Amino acid sequence: MKIAIIGQGYVGLTISVFASKYFRVIGFDSNKEVVNRLNSGISHIEGVESSAIAKSIKTGSYAATFEASDISDSDIVVIAVPTPLTPDREPDLRFIDAACKTIGENVTKSVLVINESTSYPGTLRNFIKPTVEKYSKKSIKHLYAISPERVDPGRSDFNQKNTPRLYAGLSVEASKKTRDFYSKFCDNLVEVSSPEVAEAAKLFENTFRQVNIALVNEFAQIAHSLGISVYETLDAANTKPYGFMKFSPGAGVGGHCIPVDPTYLAAVAEEHGVPATFIRRANEVNLEMSKYIVSRVVADNGGNLIGKNVLVVGVAYKPNVSDVRETAAALVIEHLRHQGAVVSWHDDIVGTWEGESSVPLGGADVTVVVTKHDLVDEKKILASAPYVFDTTGKVKGAKGL
Numbered sequence: 002m003k004i005a006i007i008g009q010g011y012v013g014l015t016i017s018v019f020a021s022k023y024f025r026v027i028g029f030d031s032n033k034e035v036v037n038r039l040n041s042g043i044s045h046i047e048g049v050e051s052s053a054i055a056k057s058i059k060t061g062s063y064a065a066t067f068e069a070s071d072i073s074d075s076d077i078v079v080i081a082v083p084t085p086l087t088p089d090r091e092p093d094l095r096f097i098d099a100a101c102k103t104i105g106e107n108v109t110k111s112v113l114v115i116n117e118s119t120s121y122p123g124t125l126r127n128f129i130k131p132t133v134e135k136y137s138k139k140s141i142k143h144l145y146a147i148s149p150e151r152v153d154p155g156r157s158d159f160n161q162k163n164t165p166r167l168y169a170g171l172s173v174e175a176s177k178k179t180r181d182f183y184s185k186f187c188d189n190l191v192e193v194s195s196p197e198v199a200e201a202a203k204l205f206e207n208t209f210r211q212v213n214i215a216l217v218n219e220f221a222q223i224a225h226s227l228g229i230s231v232y233e234t235l236d237a238a239n240t241k242p243y244g245f246m247k248f249s250p251g252a253g254v255g256g257h258c259i260p261v262d263p264t265y266l267a268a269v270a271e272e273h274g275v276p277a278t279f280i281r282r283a284n285e286v287n288l289e290m291s292k293y294i295v296s297r298v299v300a301d302n303g304g305n306l307i308g309k310n311v312l313v314v315g316v317a318y319k320p321n322v323s324d325v326r327e328t329a330a331a332l333v334i335e336h337l338r339h340q341g342a343v344v345s346w347h348d349d350i351v352g353t354w355e356g357e358s359s360v361p362l363g364g365a366d367v368t369v370v371v372t373k374h375d376l377v378d379e380k381k382i383l384a385s386a387p388y389v390f391d392t393t394g395k396v397k398g399a400k401g402l
């Protein structure tokens with residue numbers, strides 16, 4: 002069987018590498034640079050080893066392409082393209098739309114189309130199927146299924162093999178073929194009764210995290226006002242063996258999923274006349290955390306930061322990855338600059354970002370730790386400025402939440 006995977010980013014490349022152990026995989030991406038790098042055996046994604054790509058290329062089980070016609074004789078086409086928000090923070094399906102056009106215009110026989118991109122319930126049935134059909138020859142009838150991706154980049158204990166995978170087809174045949182495909186490289190497949198359940202479950206998983214992070218961020222502010230440690234209080238609550246799950250406060254939420262997916266759920270809820278008050282407020286609380294942190298730093302430093310050299314440590318959205326999408330560091334830096342600070346940042350995993358480069362760790366008046374990578378030495382952080390504010394709870398001896 003030949004599998005085409007549209008989009009060779011975090012999700013598409015990860016799945017390509019697993020699938021290429023059992024199938025012939027063609028990884029289609031519209032970014033030529035990504036395709037050329039992949040075909041020379043170089044991975045651009047954390048958690049996907051270059052050696053695994055090189056091996057699959059050598060055995061002929063994987064190739065990347067930017068030629069849409071290369072997907073024409075596939076048996077299964079997987080969609081793994083971005084689903085961001087528009088500037089008005091509404092669901093933006095233009096990449097899915099483009100992927101559907103590619104499938105419709107290029108696939109020459111009936112195939113199984115599986116969507117792995119995250120989107121609101123109804124996307125497979127009411128958007129993907131009609132859009133592919135709009136661009137396909139009338140004689141070709143495809144099968145459609147959803148299997149939302151749950152990959153956590155940089156994580157080693159859970160991967161494609163041992164993370165349970167939800168799926169549902171628009172028909173019994175689509176469900177069966179989807180199961181046959183994933184069962185080759187995934188141990189635990191969970192069929193649900195409709196694509197809408199699978200789509201909603203994926204959104205709810207990330208909304209659950211978003212709301213709980215917002216709650217703990219609010220609690221961090223309450224704990225500070227009470228003069229108690231948020232971390233000690235959370236550890237104390239966490240001794241309860243049931244009914245409690247510990248989340249950690251921080252500078253906000255980042256990445257492609259948690260700041261974005263709940264808005265897809267809120268948008269569809271509001272379209273159905275249900276106010277998504279909780280989700281919208283959680284989003285605001287998480288966004289406001291950066292302002293709260295900067296207000297604490299300002300208060301500790303004589304009421305203003307004018308002309309002070311402030312070093313932000315860690316601009317990736319989470320530890321040990323280089324991904325800066327939606328990173329909370331962006332808002333922290335914006336608020337620090339608004340307070341008159343001269344801001345630079347240190348993050349050797351990210352290297353360059355927004356036209357600026359990582360600077361050495363040290364020589365600052367004030368250091369604010371937003372993300373603590375394992376390789377960054379705690380003692381060096383403490384020595385980098387006379388005042389260090391840690392938003393991660395990992396730098397012992399620093400000021401913090």
Ligand SMILES: NC(=O)c1ccc[n+]([C@@H]2O[C@H](COP(=O)([O-])OP(=O)(O)OC[C@H]3O[C@@H](n4cnc5c(N)ncnc54)[C@H](O)[C@@H]3O)[C@@H](O)[C@H]2O)c1
Nearest residue numbers: 008009010011012030031032081082084099100118119150
């Ligand atoms: N990154 C994660 O951790 C994660 C986890 C679970 C689900 N998801 C979801 O998976 C989807 C993909 O996310 P990602 O993180 O892999 O994105 P990504 O930005 O890492 O990769 C997307 C790739 O798709 C390519 N692309 C965009 N439009 C294309 C088109 N029309 N044709 C071909 N290629 C195209 C881009 O060039 C890019 O290489 C999103 O819906 C996301 O929400 C992501």
